[in-house]
Amino acid sequence: MLLHLLCLASASLTLARQSEFSQEIKTLTGSERLITTDSAVPTVSLPEDESSIFVSGTASIPDLSTTSNATASITSTSTKESLTQIVGGTRTTGASGNMTTSSTTTSATPTNTQPCNNYPEFCSRRYSNITEVCAHNSPFVRKNNAASNQAIGVTQQLNDGIRMLQGQTHMVNGTLHYCHTSCDLLDAGTVEDYLREVTDWLDHHPFDVITILFGNGDYAQTDANGKPLVTAVDFVAPIEKSGLKRYIYQPPKTHMKLDDWPTLSELIFLNKRVVTLIDYNFDHEAVPWLLWEFYNMWETPFSPTGNSFPCDLGRPEGLSREDQEELLYMANHNLNVEISIADMHLLVPNYVQLNQTNGVNGTGSLGEMVQTCTARYARPPNFLLVDFYNEGPFNGSVFAVAAEANNVTYDRKCCGTASDAAQVSATHLSLVIAIAVCLVLF
Numbered sequence: 018m019l020l021h022l023l024c025l026a027s028a029s030l031t032l033a034r035q036s037e038f039s040q041e042i043k044t045l046t047g048s049e050r051l052i053t054t055d056s057a058v059p060t061v062s063l064p065e066d067e068s069s070i071f072v073s074g075t076a077s078i079p080d081l082s083t084t085s086n087a088t089a090s091i092t093s094t095s096t097k098e099s100l101t102q103i104v105g106g107t108r109t110t111g112a113s114g115n116m117t118t119s120s121t122t123t124s125a126t127p128t129n130t131q132p133c134n135n136y137p138e139f140c141s142r143r144y145s146n147i148t149e150v151c152a153h154n155s156p157f158v159r160k161n162n163a164a165s166n167q168a169i170g171v172t173q174q175l176n177d178g179i180r181m182l183q184g185q186t187h188m189v190n191g192t193l194h195y196c197h198t199s200c201d202l203l204d205a206g207t208v209e210d211y212l213r214e215v216t217d218w219l220d221h222h223p224f225d226v227i228t229i230l231f232g233n234g235d236y237a238q239t240d241a242n243g244k245p246l247v248t249a250v251d252f253v254a255p256i257e258k259s260g261l262k263r264y265i266y267q268p269p270k271t272h273m274k275l276d277d278w279p280t281l282s283e284l285i286f287l288n289k290r291v292v293t294l295i296d297y298n299f300d301h302e303a304v305p306w307l308l309w310e311f312y313n314m315w316e317t318p319f320s321p322t323g324n325s326f327p328c329d330l331g332r333p334e335g336l337s338r339e340d341q342e343e344l345l346y347m348a349n350h351n352l353n354v355e356i357s358i359a360d361m362h363l364l365v366p367n368y369v370q371l372n373q374t375n376g377v378n379g380t381g382s383l384g385e386m387v388q389t390c391t392a393r394y395a396r397p398p399n400f401l402l403v404d405f406y407n408e409g410p411f412n413g414s415v416f417a418v419a420a421e422a423n424n425v426t427y428d429r430k431c432c433g434t435a436s437d438a439a440q441v442s443a444t445h446l447s448l449v450i451a452i453a454v455c456l457v458l459f
């Protein structure tokens with residue numbers, strides 16, 4: 018164990034040294050298999066509107082300006098007063114509901130003081146018109162493991178203001194786990210357990226809307242007939258068993274354009290406060306609520322090892338500029354350093370440059386990227402994907418960048434400490450690999 022700790026301490030020093038001489042970092046060569054957290058670039062042709070619309074009546078969004086039993090039943094929680102405020106005078110309550118009835122005919126519109134996703138201003142804004150910080154590989158919280166992407170566990174991530182949770186999954190013995198590249202390197206446990214923790218947080222935060230992006234790490238595996246082994250269908254069991262299912266929003270279309278998305282308050286009234294996306298092997302027939310990421314969102318280039326962070330289209334390929342302008346988009350802003358173990362190449366977060374990467378201004382900063390992208394597309398990215406969101410030139414710097422993009426003021430406390438993270442002991446093999454990392458770097 019002592020060797021392990023010593024080794025990792027020196028490994029992180031070596032990573033530090035490497036990044037100062039970034040030109041020495043090996044660049045990717047096409048022929049070698051690059052082990053990375055992300056995957057291939059799909060080409061997408063977006064569906065026609067008609068074919069992407071569900072005819073099922075259950076997907077419709079209720080008109081919040083009218084009385085409805087559905088909304089009244091949500092208000093029977095302890096939060097009823099705030100709910101009255103969140104849409105102000107535009108809403109009345111049903112006689113069968115439990116709320117104090119407010120009349121639409123009275124003149125004064127109350128000012129909303131209830132924050133939605135931490136800001137009262139967001140309640141009336143569309144889901145598609147808000148910039149949120151995304152925890153890249155949110156479950157990969159492991160001390161002294163170079164494959165970690167975050168220092169703080171998911172409950173505290175959400176408390177601190179993270180509203181998109183991304184993570185790579187792998188099937189282990191028929192059960193989906195969150196694992197980084199390989200479950201031998203970093204196994205953060207089952208998807209079900211992770212989602213149960215998220216569900217528990219949602220139970221206690223009725224005014225928050227989150228997005229979960231599943232990275233299907235086994236997307237390329239096929240059976241003897243060439244059929245994919247792991248698809249959206251495999252995510253149903255952990256999502257249902259964790260309790261998350263009841264919060265998942267079923268959009269009216271599988272291909273949602275910016276103007277199709279409801280406001281946060283609509284999602285909050287429905288109590289459908291989770292949007293789920295999968296990067297590969299979606300199955301809209303079987304699992305219509307697990308949306309294909311690339312029908313609904315595009316990304317800038319992923320897993321960069323250089324700090325130029327271009328706002329170009331990364332995934333999916335083949336999207337027209339017109340389509341780009343109609344979809345959500347995510348700025349990938351995690352800086353990596355490539356290490357080699359035997360013939361494997363591994364991308365790990367560039368920890369030492371985090372103050373620059375997660376900064377609000379200057380070369381390679383998140384703030385700079387948001388400005389560049391906003392200028393180019395006339396609106397900021399919807400999601401800012403970062404590693405170690407708690408690190409930066411000052412506490413909460415990544416949230417300050419998002420707040421600026423949202424035209425609100427960031428004045429929250431940040432961030433939880435690393436001790437809030439779930440402590441799970443490293444597996445034997447990850448120990449071995451960690452040592453291998455040291456040996457290679459020395």
Ligand SMILES: *[C@@H]1O[C@H](CO)[C@@H](O)[C@H](O)[C@H]1NC(C)=O
Pocket residue numbers: 085086113
């Ligand atoms: C509202 O609920 C009451 C009692 O459960 C029911 O009788 C009524 O039909 C419902 N109204 C609507 C519009 O669903």
Ligand SMILES: *[C@@H]1O[C@H](CO)[C@@H](O)[C@H](O)[C@H]1NC(C)=O
Pocket residue numbers: 093113114115
């Ligand atoms: C109102 O709330 C109380 C306590 O929460 C409950 O006992 C009662 O049945 C509710 N009434 C209606 C009409 O929902």
Ligand SMILES: *[C@@H]1O[C@H](CO)[C@@H](O)[C@H](O)[C@H]1NC(C)=O
Pocket residue numbers: 142143146
């Ligand atoms: C986005 O929200 C801002 C702030 O409320 C508002 O000014 C703007 O019109 C909204 N844009 C769209 C496209 O809804």
Ligand SMILES: *[C@@H]1O[C@H](CO)[C@@H](O)[C@H](O)[C@H]1NC(C)=O
Pocket residue numbers: 189190
């Ligand atoms: C998978 O199953 C095999 C055989 O039952 C077992 O030896 C192995 O430990 C399991 N792996 C994991 C990660 O649970």
Ligand SMILES: *[C@@H]1O[C@H](CO)[C@@H](O)[C@H](O)[C@H]1NC(C)=O
Pocket residue numbers: 376377378379410411
């Ligand atoms: C850059 O941000 C820092 C805070 O991290 C601030 O003190 C400084 O004034 C900013 N510089 C410029 C040029 O905006």
Ligand SMILES: *[C@@H]1O[C@H](CO)[C@@H](O)[C@H](O)[C@H]1NC(C)=O
Pocket residue numbers: 368369370371372408409410411
């Ligand atoms: C970032 O800067 C802060 C404040 O100067 C410092 O305390 C912290 O150690 C730095 N973090 C890293 C990863 O260099």
Ligand SMILES: *[C@@H]1O[C@H](CO)[C@@H](O)[C@H](O)[C@H]1NC(C)=O
Pocket residue numbers: 424
């Ligand atoms: C930004 O917010 C201020 C008030 O805080 C408002 O006056 C201004 O119009 C907003 N700008 C945009 C682009 O929404």
Ligand SMILES: *[C@@H]1O[C@H](CO)[C@@H](O)[C@H](O)[C@H]1NC(C)=O
Pocket residue numbers: 407412431432433434
């Ligand atoms: C910044 O956050 C750390 C914990 O992550 C905390 O110990 C420290 O007091 C915070 N600093 C400020 C100025 O809030």
